[in-house]
Amino acid sequence: MTLVPSLLALSILVAAVLGLLGWVLPKVTRKPQTGGIPLACLATLWLGIQTGYVLYNHDPTERANAIWREDDFFFLGLLLWNVIQIGLHWLLLAQDERRSHFASWGHPLLVLCGGMVVSGMALDHYLLILPTGIALMALGLPLTVGGKKLHGPEALLKTFFDQRFALLFFSMAVVVGLSTMHTVELAWWFKSAQAGAIPALLALLLFATALFTLVGITPFHMNRVDLLTGGHPVGAMVQLIGQSFMVATLCFRLARAGELSTSSVVSDQFLAGFCLFAFILSALSAMDQRTVNRILAFLIVGNLPLLLPSLQLSSLLQEQSPLIPSWALLASLGLGCLLVYFVFLPLSQRSKELLTWESCSGIGLNNPFMAFVFLLGLANLSGFPGTLGFDARVSLAQLSFEQGWVYTGWAILLSCPLQSLVVLRLASFFFYRKRTVPVKVPTPLSLQIPSLLLFALLAGSGFVYWLI
16 A cells, blocks of 8 residues: 555544544533543644644755745645634534434444445445435434434435535545546546545545545534434534645645646636535525524634635745735634624623524624624625625635636635625624514425435435446
8 A cells, every 4th residue: 555545544544533532422421512622632633743744744955945835825824724713613512512312222223234235335336325325314214213303304304404515525526536537436546546646636535525424423524413413513514624635735745746736636617616515505504503603603614615716726826926815815714703702702601592593683782882793703704795804705706817717706706695694694683672482484395305306316226226
């Protein structure tokens, strides 16, 4: 086994150990929030070890000449952003001390059976792993989880919604494999990775990310998948994207010992499509939440795809100008986080329960200053017009237009209205009278029937392909 796949396997192994610790510690101590701070420290330590290895692996002359390159600057900024976000994400989501009541003794049995069937399907072709696994978990969920509210169609719909990130990473891996290597054979990807091919390494990273996301064990699930694991989020999106970028950077430089050029791997349409899809998913996820801490978490995490165009532009240009929009973007996100937490932490400490849409309503009428600071932080996070976040996104989009990446520039601009809708909805609650009863909207039947048909189609197509 060569060096590059060994490092990739080591990174996945360490992340798996962290995930198992996050799953075991709350069950052993009977305190869901116990594993939060230790896991955040371990994740930060692992990111630091990776960074040190990247910086000191080259000889001193090459390192001294390369340390001031644009992609090195961005790499260090990405590391700092990930370390900060791991702590902030834990600070937000560790407020939830309630243990989920949906975990069942039948879940391990379901995962074991699903794993056996999925492994058998993978012997035929690995493309069947994700659709078959999701269909099995969705169809078997009503058998292991009881309750009047958890009927079959609702469980299927929620399972598909929670696994949207697994399908996203899986589709990205397939697109990279087809567009660059013209094949989706996993064995060919491994052979190409051993030879140091950048697209093969990227495709393997995306595929591994999709697999761990499908399993749903922290820190790999992108959402609080209550119906599947009863787990608590640990900043999975932040940690996993940062982990993938750092491992990819390490592998690229060890394999090629040259400049990291994303333009040779990612096209304008692919990058724009991924960013726009991620913006839509994060905005819909934030609108779907009822508690304020979850809304803030999805807003913060939803800004991370903006780092992808920054990385791409930094690798295209060999001057200092790409650093200005990148650091302005990081500064606006950091300022937004500080302003939000300046208000959110006192409010969460005073409240005996989690802040929701209803419990935070009327704050602007009683304390306009705190409401203004809170909304100002959210505006910077979402790129609301007139804020530093909006100026940073416009500068990044303008730079994309100048370099001919038109679709990416429009995707960056469209992120502003998508995330601003969440802020406007929260602001409307701040300045309305106090509400005490939540408004419940039942899931329409028009959504339940397509979800059933979708999973039936996935399971049926996989079974027919397996028979053929």
